[in-house]
Amino acid sequence: MSERVAVSGATGHLGGGVAELLSVVGTPTLLITRDPARAPSLPGATVARSAFGDPGLSAALRGVDTFFMVSATETVDRADLQRAAVAAAVDAGVRRIVYVSFVGAAPDCTFTFGRDHWHTEQAIRDSGLDFTFLRDNLYLDLMPSMIGDDDVIRGPAGHGRAAMVARADVVEVAAAVLATDRFDGRTLELTGPHALSMADVAEALTAALGRPIGYHRETPEEAYASRAGFGAQPWEVDGWVSSYLAVANGDLSRVSGDVHRVLHRKPVGMADVFPALADL
Known part of the structure; x- marks a missing residue:
């Protein structure tokens, strides 16, 4: 396919990474960011200063065929902002949205931030646009950020x-999905090759980082109490705690074959990711 692709979150890991791969194969891209000075300089890419909920987003998206919609940073009104972005895409004449969602997205899912993803998916379905949903599991790369000052998760x-x-x-x-219409109308669950406990993660991080990393199984009450001093809003703390509760409930345990179906190779796992973190 030869079409123009808009990429939101272009200064972030996902958006920036996808934009770079699209540039390599010559796909014309529009990089959408709040801060154009931070946007990557890529052949065939133009930059627009905009964001979800911005009244100028529709104008920025005109002439775009596919919108790679990276979900926004969690805020209390994220679902509303993302619905507004979908409406802007419709108004601009965009044909398709590829949306970064989350495994198990549902209106009442345990992980409270996953509910925003469900509402956004519904808005996309109701829009009449073609779509693909990429429902990601937790990110392996972010596990080190779970480690406390005392080296305990x-x-x-x-x-x-x-x-x-x-x-x-x-x-x-x-990037592969954006290059074809073969996955239109599909919901893909993107997982690693194995279902991991937090104890597994702590053990692997111990080996990768060269220092003992522990895992302490909190009760929900302990989890709320231990995060009470962070200065976060209640909805934010609910999201942090409920991400662990979703693991406990088994909501995120299913290993999918969708990475293999798209890339024709096995997904990478802890042994591939964690050794690169040894300099943290």
């Missing part, structure tokens, strides 16, 4: 497991 994940995915795989799958 704390959360109410119990003995549950999550089929965590590498962000590099998400980037590569997204």
Whole structure:
């Protein structure tokens, strides 16, 4: 396919990575960002200063065939902002949206931030545009950020497991999906090769980082108490805690074959991702 693709979140890991892969194959891209000075300089790419909920987004998207819609940073009104972005795409004449969602997105899913993804998916379905949903699991690459100052991961994940995915795989799958209409109307679950417990993660990080990393299974009450001093809003703390509860409930444990179906190779796992983190 030869079409113009708009990429939101172009200064972030997913958006920037996808834009770079599209540039390599000569796909004309529009990089949408709040801060054009931070946008990557790529052959065949133009930059627009805009954001979800911005009244100028529709004008920025005119002439775009496909909108790669990276979900926005969590805010209390994220679902509303993303619905506004879908409406802007419709108004601009965009044909298709490829949306970065989350595994298990539902109006009442355990992981409260996943509910925003469901509402956004519904808005896209109702828009009449072609679509593909990329439902990502937790990101393997972000596991080190869960480590506390005392080298312990704390959360109410119990003995549950999550089929965590590498962000590099998400980037590569997204670029492949954007290059074809073969996945239109599909919901793809992007996972790693194994379902991992937080104890598994701590053990692997211990080996990769060269220092002991522990995992403490909090109760939900302990989890809320341990995060009470962060200065975060209640909805934000709910999201943090409920991400672990979703693991405990088994909501994120399913290992999907969708990365293999798109890329024709196995997804990468802890052994591929964590050694690169040894300099943290």
